[in-house]
Amino acid sequence: MSNEDAAAITRRGLMLVLSSPSGAGKTTLSRQLLDNDKQIQLSVSATTRARRSGEKDGVDYHFVDTATFRGMIERGEFLEHARVFDHFYGTPAAPVEAALIDGRDVLFDIDWQGTQQLKEKAGSDLVTVFILPPSTRDLERRLITRAQDSMEVVQKRMAKAADEMSHWAEYDYQIINRDIATSLMELKSILTAERLKRERQVGLSAFVKALREGR
Numbered sequence: 026m027s028n029e030d031a032a033a034i035t036r037r038g039l040m041l042v043l044s045s046p047s048g049a050g051k052t053t054l055s056r057q058l059l060d061n062d063k064q065i066q067l068s069v070s071a072t073t074r075a076r077r078s079g080e081k082d083g084v085d086y087h088f089v090d091t092a093t094f095r096g097m098i099e100r101g102e103f104l105e106h107a108r109v110f111d112h113f114y115g116t117p118a119a120p121v122e123a124a125l126i127d128g129r130d131v132l133f134d135i136d137w138q139g140t141q142q143l144k145e146k147a148g149s150d151l152v153t154v155f156i157l158p159p160s161t162r163d164l165e166r167r168l169i170t171r172a173q174d175s176m177e178v179v180q181k182r183m184a185k186a187a188d189e190m191s192h193w194a195e196y197d198y199q200i201i202n203r204d205i206a207t208s209l210m211e212l213k214s215i216l217t218a219e220r221l222k223r224e225r226q227v228g229l230s231a232f233v234k235a236l237r238e239g240r
């Protein structure tokens with residue numbers, strides 16, 4: 026390899042996981058990151074929950090019934106799956122594996138249970154970020170102003186928030202989502218630094234060897 030071959034330094038794809046209590050802003054941040062960065066793609070989960078207005082099947086989620094979801098579990102189609110707020114959610118394995126082989130990064134919007142399962146399978150390919158709300162009051166306000174769930178569902182999600190947040194320290198990074206633009210900048214910084222990690226830059230040793238040999 027000569028030093029003109031810097032472009033040949035390919036990268037292993039990484040798996041970027043976002044978790045948070047419901048309403049802290051994962052989906053909002055994910056959408057903005059995906060709009061800004063064409064090297065990362067969303068892992069589209071399957072779920073048995075009802076579609077919210079504005080959500081598109083196959084884009085936001087694969088909306089399936091419980092029998093279909095169980096069939097996917099039985100056929101081993103999920104990388105991870107969990108029951109969250111009375112519904113099932115799971116990450117289809119095939120698209121993730123295809124992206125990583127291609128050197129593309131994958132973004133996951135999943136809960137702490139799914140993150141623990143991915144940690145066991147993915148090891149060093151995984152980068153985990155926990156999103157915290159600035160306050161409990163802000164979290165509730167965000168769930169209410171999102172205007173997608175009944176007050177009963179909002180209360181159920183608020184009741185589970187402390188549980189979800191008890192897992193914050195299991196994550197590599199924490200972002201307090203006060204202001205979306207700042208949080209997005211912080212998330213992009215994490216992604217940039219993780220992409221530059223030595224072990225992710227395949228071919229770097231050969232590149233440096235060539236540089237040192239004056240080629």
Ligand SMILES: Nc1ncnc2c1ncn2[C@@H]1O[C@H](COP(=O)(O)OP(=O)(O)OP(=O)(O)O)[C@@H](O)[C@H]1O
Nearest residue numbers: 047048049050051052053167170171202203204205
């Ligand atoms: N920094 C912010 N400041 C004010 N509002 C915000 C901020 N981030 C997100 N929101 C708003 O809060 C609401 C909830 O955000 P979002 O749907 O992204 O949360 P989530 O973490 O994905 O929730 P869930 O886990 O239920 O999917 C949305 O209406 C969104 O526009």
Ligand SMILES: Nc1nc2c(ncn2[C@@H]2O[C@H](COP(=O)(O)O)[C@@H](O)[C@H]2O)c(=O)[nH]1
Nearest residue numbers: 070106107109114115116134135136138139
């Ligand atoms: N373990 C998994 N959790 C998931 C997955 N997809 C989404 N989620 C989490 O569920 C809750 C609720 O999401 P909502 O869209 O109904 O508001 C949230 O914490 C998501 O992160 C998944 O595939 N696996």
